[in-house]
Amino acid sequence: MNNSSQVHIYTDGSSRGNPGPGGYGIIMEWVGKPYRKEFSEGFRKTTNNRMELLAVIEALRKLKYPQTAVTVFSDSKYVVDAVNKGWVFNWEHKGFKDKKNPDLWIDFLKEYRKHKVTLQWVKGHNDHPQNERCDTLAVNAALKKNLPPDIGFEQQ
Known part of the structure; x- marks a missing residue:
């Protein structure tokens, strides 16, 4: 991949109970090339929102080249x-005071600023093939045995 590459990332997060065991799923596709990778991970106790956000963070971390043009599709x-509405930048300016998941938002902004990221909302559970697959990956990750802790959640 190089600076002219375009990557599509599809993400989903899940938790069985909120909080409860959770997981995320990621699909990464290199536009115009036969490249597709899937990733997932589960945690013993977390929330749906944390898994939704962690999926995006982990996907961005997997990009090898700075300033990659990437569209993230999330439900x-x-x-x-x-x-897209700029809230996270205001939260950052205010030190994430009284906001949930500041650890993840800080990590997100670090990764977000390394690339040319566009986020696009897709309706969940609406027969979108990649979104449905990410949901399956996330749910299956949450169902695994001996899941590691979501340190950021459990230390709150």
Whole structure:
């Protein structure tokens, strides 16, 4: 990949109970190339919003080249609206005072600023193939045995 590459990232998060065991799913596609990778991970106790946001963070971390043009497709209004409506930048300016998941938002902004990121909301559970697959990956990750802790959640 190089600076002219375009990557599509599809993400979803899930938790069985809120909080409860949770997971995320990621699909990464290199536009115009036969490249597709899937990733997922589960945690023993977390929230749906944390998994939605962590999926985006982990996907951005996997990009190898700075300033990659990437479109992230997510069914999370929490994540997409926070960025597209500028809320997260105001939260950052105010030190994330009284905001949930500041650890993840700080990590998100670090990764977000390394690339040319566009976030696009997609309706969940609406037969969008990649979104449905990400949901399956996230749910299956949450169902695994001996899940690690979501340190940021459990230390709040």
